[in-house]
Amino acid sequence: MKSGALLRTVRLGVSSLLLHKLRSLLTTLGVLFGVSSVIAMLAIGEGASAEAQEQIRQLGSQNVILRSVKPPDDLVSSQQSRISSYGLTEGDLERVRGTFPWVRRVVPVRQLQQEVRFEERVLSPRVLATVPSYLDVTGRVLFEGRFLSEQDERETANVCVLGYEVARHLFPLRSPIGQRVKIGSDYFTVVGTIVPRVPLGSDAPAPGSEVTGEVLIPLSTGWRWFGKLQVKIRSGSRDMEEVALHEIIAEVDRPEHVEAAAAAAREMLTRSHKKRDYEVVVPLELLLRAQETKRIFNIVLGSIAGISLLVGGIGIMNVMLATVTERTREIGIRRALGAKRRHIVVQFLVETVVLSVGGGLVGILLGLAIPLAVEHWAEMRTIVTPTAPMLAFGISAGIGVLFGLYPAWRAANMDPVEALRHE
Amino acid sequence: MPGGNGAPVAELRDVTRVYHMGAAEVRALDGFSFTFRQGEYWSIMGTSGSGKSTLLNILGCIDRPSSGSYELCGHEIGELADDELSELRCRYLGFIFQSFNLIPQLTVLENIMLPLFYQDEPPAEGRERAETLAARLGLGERLRHRPMELSGGQQQRVAIARSLVNDPAMILADEATGNLDSKTAEEILDLLDELHGEGKTILFVTHEAIVGRRAQRILRLADGRIAGVEEGMKDGR
Numbered sequence: 311m312k313s314g315a316l317l318r319t320v321r322l323g324v325s326s327l328l329l330h331k332l333r334s335l336l337t338t339l340g341v342l343f344g345v346s347s348v349i350a351m352l353a354i355g356e357g358a359s360a361e362a363q364e365q366i367r368q369l370g371s372q373n374v375i376l377r378s379v380k381p382p383d384d385l386v387s388s389q390q391s392r393i394s395s396y397g398l399t400e401g402d403l404e405r406v407r408g409t410f411p412w413v414r415r416v417v418p419v420r421q422l423q424q425e426v427r428f429e430e431r432v433l434s435p436r437v438l439a440t441v442p443s444y445l446d447v448t449g450r451v452l453f454e455g456r457f458l459s460e461q462d463e464r465e466t467a468n469v470c471v472l473g474y475e476v477a478r479h480l481f482p483l484r485s486p487i488g489q490r491v492k493i494g495s496d497y498f499t500v501v502g503t504i505v506p507r508v509p510l511g512s513d514a515p516a517p518g519s520e521v522t523g524e525v526l527i528p529l530s531t532g533w534r535w536f537g538k539l540q541v542k543i544r545s546g547s548r549d550m551e552e553v554a555l556h557e558i559i560a561e562v563d564r565p566e567h568v569e570a571a572a573a574a575a576r577e578m579l580t581r582s583h584k585k586r587d588y589e590v591v592v593p594l595e596l597l598l599r600a601q602e603t604k605r606i607f608n609i610v611l612g613s614i615a616g617i618s619l620l621v622g623g624i625g626i627m628n629v630m631l632a633t634v635t636e637r638t639r640e641i642g643i644r645r646a647l648g649a650k651r652r653h654i655v656v657q658f659l660v661e662t663v664v665l666s667v668g669g670g671l672v673g674i675l676l677g678l679a680i681p682l683a684v685e686h687w688a689e690m691r692t693i694v695t696p697t698a699p700m701l702a703f704g705i706s707a708g709i710g711v712l713f714g715l716y717p718a719w720r721a722a723n724m725d726p727v728e729a730l731r732h733e
Numbered sequence: 734m735p736g737g738n739g740a741p742v743a744e745l746r747d748v749t750r751v752y753h754m755g756a757a758e759v760r761a762l763d764g765f766s767f768t769f770r771q772g773e774y775w776s777i778m779g780t781s782g783s784g785k786s787t788l789l790n791i792l793g794c795i796d797r798p799s800s801g802s803y804e805l806c807g808h809e810i811g812e813l814a815d816d817e818l819s820e821l822r823c824r825y826l827g828f829i830f831q832s833f834n835l836i837p838q839l840t841v842l843e844n845i846m847l848p849l850f851y852q853d854e855p856p857a858e859g860r861e862r863a864e865t866l867a868a869r870l871g872l873g874e875r876l877r878h879r880p881m882e883l884s885g886g887q888q889q890r891v892a893i894a895r896s897l898v899n900d901p902a903m904i905l906a907d908e909a910t911g912n913l914d915s916k917t918a919e920e921i922l923d924l925l926d927e928l929h930g931e932g933k934t935i936l937f938v939t940h941e942a943i944v945g946r947r948a949q950r951i952l953r954l955a956d957g958r959i960a961g962v963e964e965g966m967k968d969g970r
């Protein structure tokens with residue numbers, strides 16, 4: 311058929327559909343909602359997964375993180391000695407530094423239980439004693455001033471860098487740079503602040519503080535003023551904890567080496583620790599797992615979408631079968647006047663495709679509107695990938711063809727004489 | 734046989750059409766042989782159930798004989814595929830039905846042009862031809878109307894225009910005046926006379942004697958066989 315003829319067939323199809331406006335409208339609803347829910351769910355899923363992946367990436371996809379973990383069986387020993395001693399040691403640090411292949415930089419972190427004060431304001435953020443490369447390796451960004459320097463480290467300087475939230479809380483009205491805050495019983499000069507990161511699930515606010523945030527001081531200074539022992543007040547009793555290092559972040563030279571480095575770290579720790587008082591966190595593995603989760607999510611979503619579109623398609627087919635029966639006489643007339651079977655097939659196929667693509671297009675618009683509404687009202691992040699509407703359009707056209715074929719075939723195979731006699 | 738000088742348009746030889754009703758067999762046409770020639774105007778008459786419509790359906794290539802042969806304008810239709818039959822209907826035949834059979838969602842003009850739509854190579858001047866025909870049949874003002882907005886007589890005129898638009902070799906009419914009042918029927922019959930005068934070949938099925946007599950010749954059917962051939966009023970007037 312020539313393009314002019316096809317255009318006429320489409321116009322004719324539309325005018326036939328307009329003869330029954332309400333029926334046509336109701337028929338398209340299945341595809342309409344199917345398509346819009348596919349796009350909306352994809353956008354919401356994509357947004358959630360992007361957020362999760364971003365959080366993981368903040369941990370550093372090229373990092374292997376060794377962490378101290380209080381072992382579960384430590385309860386007994388702590389009852390006896392009231393001092394629980396566990397976790398990563400300086401020996402571990404040396405081994406990571408000295409013997410690990412592919413490790414580029416190693417950042418030790420100690421976490422101190424200290425109050426931070428300025429004038430009458432008090433906070434209990436995480437006080438981290440660490441080295442200058444922390445900023446780079448963890449991908450944090452300086453907001454104001456400067457970060458800890460090698461010189462601070464050498465001189466065990468009483469300087470600190472505040473997390474953005476801490477800075478805002480202690481210095482709501484002015485810049486904290488150059489101010490002196492009290493950490494524990496000593497005064498530290500604020501030299502800089504850092505930008506907050508997207509909050510992580512593990513970043514619960516420190517006890518007694520509603521603010522998630524941290525304060526960073528030089529590692530050497532931490533050792534000098536706050537020793538190894540830390541006092542924890544838990545349900546009225548005083549517990550002493552002895553932890554040398556809370557975290558060792560090892561930055562690997564290339565992403566391909568992350569897995570091997572993690573395996574080496576696990577092996578090293580298994581050999582040197584009797585208790586399981588450590589964990590090895592590999593952000594890259596988390597990332598891969600998040601991607602796997604997303605893949606499964608997409609499969610589930612795809613199945614749901616497939617089913618709803620199937621239902622929509624069946625609805626269209628149902629109506630088209632009724633239409634074919636209703637228009638039996640018209641089919642007979644057209645056949646008598648010289649229409650070939652394929653003319654009849656095309657005519658009804660065009661009508662089904664017009665229905666499903668019409669529903670699909672409105673569904674795409676609705677599907678694009680829903681994520682906007684979700685972002686506005688539920689404050690969730692959504693991402694509409696350009697492939698989603700294109701895919702939805704293709705699917706709805708495909709549904710039109712697929713579910714239109716049988717009714718069109720039925721129409722085309724009617725006996726002209728019988729069809730003409732039909733009332 | 735009267736006449737017999739025009740070129741054969743439709744030649745039927747020993748055509749039988751059998752319907753099976755369970756175990757019973759109905760021979761709607763039974764060994765029917767006849768030749769319709771160029772320029773003839775026949776009315777086909779007979780009681781109800783005598784096989785008139787069956788004959789017309791076979792002549793119209795929308796039904797096939799159970800046995801026997803049918804040649805339309807030199808094409809033996811026995812061996813033709815469905816698409817080729819459609820092709821023949823497009824090229825050689827025009828249909829006029831009792832209940833007009835216009836397509837409601839199309840305008841008058843679109844209805845008239847419908848047979849051209851299905852031709853492999855629609856004539857470039859098809860639209861002009863349709864408009865000329867419509868004007869001639871007094872439908873010039875109605876081209877954009879839908880069939881439902883027209884009277885019965887007007888609708889049948891649209892159907893006649895449609896049957897003429899492809900310049901067919903033979904026009905087949907089944908009880909074409911059956912749904913019209915006598916005055917309107919008269920007008921339609923006058924129109925057919927006029928077309929016959931222009932050399933069109935017309936086969937007109939009817940069971941009404943007054944209508945049948947208007948044709949050039951009358952072919953009487955009974956039980957699927959030829960019961961007689963008579964001269965109509967037209968030549969004897």
Ligand SMILES: Nc1ncnc2c1ncn2[C@@H]1O[C@H](COP(=O)(O)OP(=O)(O)O)[C@@H](O)[C@H]1O
Nearest residue numbers: 752753759761780781782783784785786787788
């Ligand atoms: N589709 C059919 N199935 C069975 N019998 C049929 C069918 N069509 C016609 N007949 C029978 O064939 C005979 C001729 O019918 P038809 O050609 O319609 O007669 P007419 O048009 O002269 O009234 C009748 O006996 C009728 O019952």
Ligand SMILES: [Mg+2]
Nearest residue numbers: 782785786787
């Ligand atoms: Mg009949």
